[in-house]
Amino acid sequence: xxxxxxxxxxxxxxxxxxxxxxxxxxxxxxxxxxxxxxxxxxxxxxxxxxxxxxxxxxxxxxxxxxxxxxxxxxxxxxxxxxxxxxxxxxxxx
Numbered sequence: 001x002x003x004x005x006x007x008x009x010x011x012x013x014x015x016x017x018x019x020x021x022x023x024x025x026x027x028x029x030x031x032x033x034x035x036x037x038x039x040x041x042x043x044x045x046x047x048x049x050x051x052x053x054x055x056x057x058x059x060x061x062x063x064x065x066x067x068x069x070x071x072x073x074x075x076x077x078x079x080x081x082x083x084x085x086x087x088x089x090x091x092x093x
Contacts, residue, residue, distance in 0.1 A: 056084035
């Protein structure tokens with residue numbers, strides 16, 4: 001019986017936390033909407049360039065996190081990342 005009551009208490013606490021978090025997220029969303037400033041075309045262009053420049057690094061990071069890599073595998077991933085970055089003009093050598 002005591003075990004069942006503890007389970008119910010945990011369920012009530014969980015639901016209470018969900019409701020509290022939902023209320024907090026609604027107020028945070030309103031604040032974000034009020035402080036929203038649209039970007040200019042130049043800023044969008046700069047962001048697109050930045051995303052493109054970081055893409056090879058993102059791909060390499062995911063591959064390097066996969067697990068046990070031998071030295072040749074690491075070197076291949078690093079070299080491919082370096083070549084793709086250099087082709088985009090993001091690597092100054």
